[in-house]
Amino acid sequence: MxxxxxxxxxxxxxxxxxxxxxxxxxxxxxxxxxxxxxxxxxxxxxxxxxxxxxxxxxxxxxxxxxxxxxxxxxxxxxxxxxxxxxxxxxxxxxxxxxxxxxxxxxxxxxxxxxxxxxxxxxxxxxxxxxxxxxxxxxxxxxxxxxxxxxxxxxxxxxxxxxxxxxxxxxxxxxxxxxxxxxxxxxxxxxxxxxxxxxxxxxxxxxxxxxxxxxxxxxxxxxxxxxxxxxxxxxxxxxxxxxxxxxxxxYFDSIKKMLIKRGYTEISYYENEINRVKQLNREDAINELLMSMKLDSKISTIKQFIEQIKK
Known part of the structure; x- marks a missing residue:
């Protein structure tokens, strides 16, 4: 069907x-x-x-x-x-x-x-x-x-x-x-x-x-x-x-759309962090977070947003 x-x-x-x-x-x-x-x-x-x-x-x-x-x-x-x-x-x-x-x-x-x-x-x-x-x-x-x-x-x-x-x-x-x-x-x-x-x-x-x-x-x-x-x-x-x-x-209006999209992508990683934190073994959680580099990705997107805000 x-x-x-x-x-x-x-x-x-x-x-x-x-x-x-x-x-x-x-x-x-x-x-x-x-x-x-x-x-x-x-x-x-x-x-x-x-x-x-x-x-x-x-x-x-x-x-x-x-x-x-x-x-x-x-x-x-x-x-x-x-x-x-x-x-x-x-x-x-x-x-x-x-x-x-x-x-x-x-x-x-x-x-x-x-x-x-x-x-x-x-x-x-x-x-x-x-x-x-x-x-x-x-x-x-x-x-x-x-x-x-x-x-x-x-x-x-x-x-x-x-x-x-x-x-x-x-x-x-x-x-x-x-x-x-x-x-x-x-x-x-x-x-x-x-x-x-x-x-x-x-x-x-x-x-x-x-x-x-x-x-x-x-x-x-x-x-x-x-x-x-x-x-x-x-x-x-x-x-x-x-x-x-x-x-x-035009570029100013497009910047606003990109900034909104940037926060959407940050939300995805924040949700991923919360999901991973629900795992049982603390050491495994920390290692997984480190390997996924989620904080680093969020930081990169934030830097992108700040650059185009200027």
Whole structure:
């Protein structure tokens, strides 16, 4: 019966738009765990591509944060990552680009998109991180890999949580400038969709994805590793004719959503601590707490919240 209802929902999705929030998306991901990866990916794509733009906006502000209760390297985590790729593709589709989600689990990009009206194409890759994740390095962002994955396409675009990019200098900024890799973000996508930015015969959006090349022309070798996102923010605001004050206000509203999400993740770990404390043997409890590093994870998320409050 449950299987029939799932497939009936997909059938109905071909004719009407579905409503979905982040909790419901996670339920949908969990329903796919027992499926073959390609079958699960197709099912998630059918569901996500059937959503209204209003629901896409709700999901975009959440998807960049992997819930702490998802086990590392689990099937659920892999499907969550695939759902983020699909959501990225859906956002590009809402901007009136033609998109294709690749289901192969290989050394290649996850999304290919091209303009209906202008002669350019791009590959895309989505990123999501846990708020408790520390010590991210250049390999976590796969910037140099994206240069290889671009192939014959014009642009290579990374959708990453804005506040998970390195705060100051980093090798990823140099790699992005050297290879013209677009360091895009879920926050940018949220603003673009919220503002109704779409490509048309008279509106070419390619400069949104070409910012690393633009900024590289103004950057000296000595500053190649410097964080250029503030300059990029100004450029993107200008491209879509948005006052910089309004651009900043969008980020302020998204910060509030992220802070709320941060406290939700802290609550999960606090509940885990309380659960573990109910165990019988004190030494086992202390050892388990130490191995799970729950206090450390809470501290990391609190630091994240304090950083974006500033």
């Amino acid at each position: 449950a299987g029939f209802l799932r497939y009936f929902r997909i059938f109905v999705a071909n004719f009407i738009n579905l409503d979905m929030n982040f909790t419901e998306l996670r339920t949908e991901i969990n329903s796919c765990i027992t499926l073959d990866f390609q079958e699960a990916s197709s099912k998630l794509q059918q569901t996500i591509f059937s959503l209204r733009k209003a629901d896409i906006l709700k999901l975009i502000v959440e998807i960049g944060t992997i819930p702490e209760d998802i086990a590392h390297d689990s099937t659920e985590e892999k499907l969550y990552t695939k759902a983020s790729d699909i959501l990225f593709a859906k956002a590009l589709q809402e901007m009136n680009l033609e998109v294709k989600v690749l289901t192969q689990r290989a050394d290649c990009a996850d999304i290919v998109a091209q303009s209906h009206y202008h002669n350019y194409s791009l590959v895309g890759d989505a990123k999501a991180f846990r708020l408790s994740r520390t010590a991210k390095n250049a390999k976590d962002f796969k910037v140099t890999s994206m240069a290889h994955w671009r192939g014959d396409c014009d642009y290579s675009v990374l959708a990453c949580p804005y506040y998970q990019y390195p705060k100051s200098s980093s090798q990823i900024y140099k790699d992005a400038l050297d290879n013209n890799i677009s360091l895009f973000s879920w926050e940018y996508l949220y603003m673009l969709l919220k503002e109704g930015v779409v490509e048309s015969p008279s509106q070419n959006l390619k400069e949104l994805f070409n910012q690393s090349a633009v900024i590289a022309n103004k950057t000296s070798v000595g500053n190649a590793k410097a964080n250029f996102l503030l300059e990029q923010n100004k450029n993107i605001a200008d491209i879509i004719n948005m006052p910089h004050s309004k651009f900043i206000s």
